[in-house]
Amino acid sequence: MKNGIKEIARITGYSTATVARALSGNGYCGAEKKEKILSIAKQLNYQSNSSAIALRSGCTKRILFCIPDICNIFYFKMIQGVIEVLENNGYYAMLYTTEKKLAKEIDMIRLLKQKFCDGMIMVSFNFCEENISAIRESGCPVVLTNKYDGQVQGDNFDYIFVDHTYGMALATEHLLDAGCKNIAVVSGDVKEQTTRERLDGYIGTLKKHGLEYDSSRVLDGQYNNDGAYRAFKQFIERGGRADGLIVSNDYAAMGILRFCHEAGIRIPEDLKLVSFDNTDYALCCVPTLTSVDMRQYEIGKYAAEVLLERIQGRKELRNVVMIPKLIKRQSS
Amino acid sequence: MKNGIKEIARITGYSTATVARALSGNGYCGAEKKEKILSIAKQLNYQSNSSAIALRSGCTKRILFCIPDICNIFYFKMIQGVIEVLENNGYYAMLYTTEKKLAKEIDMIRLLKQKFCDGMIMVSFNFCEENISAIRESGCPVVLTNKYDGQVQGDNFDYIFVDHTYGMALATEHLLDAGCKNIAVVSGDVKEQTTRERLDGYIGTLKKHGLEYDSSRVLDGQYNNDGAYRAFKQFIERGGRADGLIVSNDYAAMGILRFCHEAGIRIPEDLKLVSFDNTDYALCCVPTLTSVDMRQYEIGKYAAEVLLERIQGRKELRNVVMIPKLIKRQSS
DNA sequence: GTGAAAGCGCTAACAC
DNA sequence: GTGTTAGCGCTTTCAC
Numbered sequence: 273m274k275n276g277i278k279e280i281a282r283i284t285g286y287s288t289a290t291v292a293r294a295l296s297g298n299g300y301c302g303a304e305k306k307e308k309i310l311s312i313a314k315q316l317n318y319q320s321n322s323s324a325i326a327l328r329s330g331c332t333k334r335i336l337f338c339i340p341d342i343c344n345i346f347y348f349k350m351i352q353g354v355i356e357v358l359e360n361n362g363y364y365a366m367l368y369t370t371e372k373k374l375a376k377e378i379d380m381i382r383l384l385k386q387k388f389c390d391g392m393i394m395v396s397f398n399f400c401e402e403n404i405s406a407i408r409e410s411g412c413p414v415v416l417t418n419k420y421d422g423q424v425q426g427d428n429f430d431y432i433f434v435d436h437t438y439g440m441a442l443a444t445e446h447l448l449d450a451g452c453k454n455i456a457v458v459s460g461d462v463k464e465q466t467t468r469e470r471l472d473g474y475i476g477t478l479k480k481h482g483l484e485y486d487s488s489r490v491l492d493g494q495y496n497n498d499g500a501y502r503a504f505k506q507f508i509e510r511g512g513r514a515d516g517l518i519v520s521n522d523y524a525a526m527g528i529l530r531f532c533h534e535a536g537i538r539i540p541e542d543l544k545l546v547s548f549d550n551t552d553y554a555l556c557c558v559p560t561l562t563s564v565d566m567r568q569y570e571i572g573k574y575a576a577e578v579l580l581e582r583i584q585g586r587k588e589l590r591n592v593v594m595i596p597k598l599i600k601r602q603s604s
Numbered sequence: 605m606k607n608g609i610k611e612i613a614r615i616t617g618y619s620t621a622t623v624a625r626a627l628s629g630n631g632y633c634g635a636e637k638k639e640k641i642l643s644i645a646k647q648l649n650y651q652s653n654s655s656a657i658a659l660r661s662g663c664t665k666r667i668l669f670c671i672p673d674i675c676n677i678f679y680f681k682m683i684q685g686v687i688e689v690l691e692n693n694g695y696y697a698m699l700y701t702t703e704k705k706l707a708k709e710i711d712m713i714r715l716l717k718q719k720f721c722d723g724m725i726m727v728s729f730n731f732c733e734e735n736i737s738a739i740r741e742s743g744c745p746v747v748l749t750n751k752y753d754g755q756v757q758g759d760n761f762d763y764i765f766v767d768h769t770y771g772m773a774l775a776t777e778h779l780l781d782a783g784c785k786n787i788a789v790v791s792g793d794v795k796e797q798t799t800r801e802r803l804d805g806y807i808g809t810l811k812k813h814g815l816e817y818d819s820s821r822v823l824d825g826q827y828n829n830d831g832a833y834r835a836f837k838q839f840i841e842r843g844g845r846a847d848g849l850i851v852s853n854d855y856a857a858m859g860i861l862r863f864c865h866e867a868g869i870r871i872p873e874d875l876k877l878v879s880f881d882n883t884d885y886a887l888c889c890v891p892t893l894t895s896v897d898m899r900q901y902e903i904g905k906y907a908a909e910v911l912l913e914r915i916q917g918r919k920e921l922r923n924v925v926m927i928p929k930l931i932k933r934q935s936s
Numbered sequence: 937g938t939g940a941a942a943g944c945g946c947t948a949a950c951a952c
Numbered sequence: 953g954t955g956t957t958a959g960c961g962c963t964t965t966c967a968c
Contacts, residue, residue, distance in 0.1 A: 276961050287939045292963065299964090300937050317741055319717040323664065324961035326655035327944050342699070343680035351674055355701065364715075367674070367699040369687065383696075385651040387945095409649055497888050526888040533890045556829050556858040558865045558890070608945050619955045624947065631948090632953050656945035659960050 275316040283312055295320075326387070334364040335579060336392040338380050340372045345551045346521060346568065347395070350417075353572025354393060361580055363390075370396065377403050385410040391583050393417070393575045397464050413582035415575045418465065423589060430578050432571055432592045436466055439564045439596035440473025443518045443546040446562070446598055448481055450544050452516030456507065458493035458500045458528065459520045474518070488512070493527070495520045501527035508535060516604075519547040522554045525561050525603075545603040559602030567594040607648040615644055627652075658719070666696040667911060668724040670712050672704045677883045678853060678900065679727070682749075685904025686725060693912055695722075702728065709735050717742040723915050725749070725907045729796050745914035747907045750797065755921060762914065764907050764924045768798055771896045771928035772805025775850045775878040778894070778930055780813060782876050784848030788839065790825035790832045790860065791852045806850070820844070825859070827852045833859035840867060848936075851879040854886045857893050857935075877935040891934030899926040 277295070281288045286305060293299040294309040295318075301309075312318075326332045337354055339347050351367070358365045366389065370376040377396060381403065384392045391413035396403065399420050407414050407429055414429040423431070447455050457474055460467045475485045491507055493500035500519055504527075507514075519525040525547035529539065537543050539559055547554065550565035574592050581590070609627070613620040618637060625631040626641040627650075633641075644650075658664045669686055671679050683699070690697045698721065702708040709728060713735065716724045723745035728735065731752050739746050739761055746761040755763070779787050789806055792799045807817045823839055825832035832851055836859075839846075851857040857879035861871065869875050871891055879886065882897035906924050913922065 274961090277963095278961075288962085289940080289964085290938060293938085296963085302937065305938090317717075319714065319719075321659065321961050322715070322718040322720045323655045323658035324944090325963085327653065327659050327946090327960090328962050328964090330944075332655065342674070342683055343677075345675075345677070348675035364700070368696070382651065383654070385649075386654040387651075388654045497884070523888070526885075530888060530890050552829070553858075553885075556855070556862060558862050606945090609947095610945075620946085621948085621956075622954060625954085628947085634953065637954090653945050656960090657947085659944090659962090660946050660948095662960075 275318055276321065280309060280312050280316065280318065283316075284308055330387070332387065332390050333362060334366055334389045335576075335583075336368060336380060336384055336389040337365045338368045338370050338377065338392065338394045338396075340370050340395060340397060342367060342369045345523060345553055346549050346566075348551065349569040350395075350572035350575075353569040353574075354576045355572075357573050357576035357580070363580070365576075372397060374398065374400075374402060378406055381406040381410055384412045384414070391415075391579045393572075393579055397466065413579055415579045415582075417571055417575055419593075423591075425589065426587075427589060428582075430582065430590045432575050432578065432594065434566050434571060434594040434596055436469035436566075436596075437473035437476070439548065439566060440470040440518070441477045442596060442598045443548070443564050444474050444477035446546060446600070446604065447516035447518070447544055448477070450516070450604055452544055454489070454514045455516040455518065456489040456491065456504075456512065456514035457518045458491045458503055458524060459518075460495045461492055470520075489514065493520060493524050495524060497523050497527040499527070500524035501531050504528055505531050505535075508537075514543060516544045517546070519545065521549045522547050522551045522557075522561055522563055525563075526553070526557060529557060540602065540604050546598075547603075550597075550599050554599075554601065557603070562601045562604040563599055565597040565599055567596060570594055607650055608653065612641060612644050612648065612650065615648075616640055662719070664719065664722050665694060666698055666721045667908075667915075668700060668712060668716055668721040669697045670700045670702050670709065670724065670726045670728075672702050672727060672729060674699060674701045677855060677885055678881050678898075680883065681901040682727075682904035682907075685901040685906075686908045687904075689905050689908035689912070695912070697908075704729060706730065706732075706734060710738055713738040713742055716744045716746070723747075723911045725904075725911055729798065745911055747911045747914075749903055749907055751925075755923075757921065759921060760914075762910050762922045764903055764910065764926070766898050766903060766926040766928055768801040768898075768928075769805035769808070771880065771898060772802040772850070773809045774928060774930045775880070775896050776806050776809035778878060778932070778936065779848035779850070779876055780809070782848070782936055784876055786821070786846045787848040787850065788821040788823065788836075788844065788846035789850045790823045790835050790856060791850075792827045793824055802852075821846065825852060825856050827856060829855050829859040831859070832856035833863050836860055837863050837867075840869075846875060848876045849878070851877065853881045854879050854883045854889075854893055854895055857895075858885070858889060861889055872934065872936050878930075879935075882929075882931050886931075886933065889935070894933045894936040895931055897929040897931055899928060902926055 277288050277291045281291045293301040294306040355365050393415045395417045416431040419433040478485050491503040493503040547561050547563045550563040554561035554563040609620050609623045613623045625633040626638040687697050725747045727749045748763040751765040823835040825835040879893050879895045882895040886893035886895040
């Protein structure tokens with residue numbers, strides 16, 4: 273069953289060009305012919321073929337949005353930001369998860385190169401020689417959501433990022449203001465860029481206040497709920513003491529709340545808690561969580577805007593840095 | 605800058621057919637020629653054009669996965685189920701959010717008709733004449749994740765669903781077993797199919813035990829956190845009493861936990877709580893939540909499998925019903 | 937105003 | 953083994 277423009281042309285006896293003109297509204301077509309064509313098209317339940325249009329026009333009107341993990345509340349607002357901007361500009365967003373795997377990232381870049389999409393927004397924890405050079409080779413518009421220092425003039429990618437160091441400084445300052453003397457941190461693997469950047473903010477702030485940095489107070493909670501629970505539990509059981517705690521994200525903070533409940537540690541009386549991300553879940557906790565808003569919505573929004581500008585032909589580099597914001601609630 | 609098969613043929617002096625054979629591995633091509641072709645292809649950074657292949661082959665190797673709301677933990681495991689199956693079969697899943705809007709659903713069906721994808725999995729709270737007839741007209745393979753009674757032999761869609769009535773019966777039975785005498789429900793709008801199906805399970809179980817159904821104990825919490833919080837708060841403040849509560853999902857249950865904490869209602873001592881969905885967040889709460897697993901992972905998995913079978917040519921209808929499972933935890 | 941024809945990049949049938 | 957050619961469905965000159 274084929275029912276393209278050709279078929280309508282055959283039935284009506286007009287040329288394919290005329291049919292195309294009637295259907296698209298571009299170019300002239302007599303009123304009578306147009307009516308007949310539209311009626312036949314409706315009857316045949318005609319729909320244009322998106323692959324043919326993409327092939328012909330060289331533009332798909334879609335963009336690829338790669339995130340490490342779709343099952344993570346952190347990305348909710350970022351996704352919304354991206355989708356809103358694209359939708360307002362007649363583009364579709366296709367979501368893909370890379371599961372933090374380089375091979376999957378490379379696969380997505382390959383897809384991009386195959387003109388599957390007009391551009392890509394990529395969230396990754398590991399921008400390295402391999403994926404960056406693949407992005408360069410693709411020659412297609414790309415926006416990264418991390419800082420990337422090796423960018424050079426003429427590159428085909430831009431980046432948007434949030435200042436993790438500053439965010440951590442905000443959290444640390446806040447706890448110091450609240451009178452905390454021993455601030456512990458439940459974070460992630462220091463091999464990750466984000467973890468290191470945040471650690472800098474923590475150490476820097478302590479130093480600024482003339483306080484000593486004690487590495488035994490910095491725990492690896494793997495950015496997740498159970499990891500945070502176990503890391504802090506172990507810390508306390510080994511005799512660690514803290515009156516302030518900074519946790520990598522709201523989900524992990526829920527693990528801390530759970531442990532503290534079991535251990536009889538009162539929040540905020542015994543321990544003041546600050547987490548990151550300021551997701552909707554920060555409001556659902558008992559107590560509600562003080563959290564550093566990492567501007568996810570704006571990241572998504574600007575990433576999409578910057579990408580569309582590139583697609584529309586901008587050549588100069590464009591990078592945006594977002595400033596985190598501390599939202600105070602019951603937990604501190 | 606064009607660098608397709610034609611360009612490689614021009615440079616090497618071979619025919620496009622030979623180049624295509626060398627690149628795809630289909631058909632014969634002399635070793636020497638092949639080597640030269642591959643080397644030039646690499647040099648030119650050649651990648652096949654996905655639109656051209658889709659146009660030519662009539663098959664895109666992608667499927668559209670439409671969900672009402674991507675920012676909802678309920679869908680996490682369903683998404684994983686879908687992605688896993690598709691990935692194992694060489695397909696890509698494209699995620700789209702319809703925001704519970706009929707117009708967006710219709711738009712997605714239009715995309716499907718435009719051969720944007722080979723098939724579609726659609727989650728909707730509102731299968732009606734309009735979207736179902738659009739699906740029929742599309743003639744493309746589709747799987748719905750709700751029960752749809754109007755299906756007829758020859759239809760191009762299948763459905764997978766979970767028995768909400770049974771799930772609600774499980775929850776109600778469990779609370780009755782635990783000794784509850786007054787079981788309240790925080791659910792959603794009865795205009796929605798799901799809400800009505802669950803209500804049937806609640807009323808049916810009460811009746812089975814010779815208990816009276818009191819509609820004032822069934823509250824509309826809009827399936828969300830704040831809605832549940834406010835609905836239950838109002839209920840209690842107006843003098844409502846309950847020793848058992850069934851909440852529409854884990855996220856909403858967190859709103860109940862928050863209210864109970866404020867109101868000094870102890871869980872499970874004063875109020876036994878059962879929620880739905882059994883997401884990871886049920887384990888993060890204090891206390892951990894008894895929750896009815898709605899088999900989201902399996903729904904996603906089977907939806908993808910059934911869809912692929914359709915794409916591969918199955919003509920008979922295929923419908924699957926999943927049985928929910930109660931997972932007992934601290935809250936009851 | 938309308939039609940004929942070329943071509944986007946690829947593949948497959950057929951010829952040699 | 954390799955080349956020629958037609959055509960997937962659409963758009964866009966260009967000619968009439």
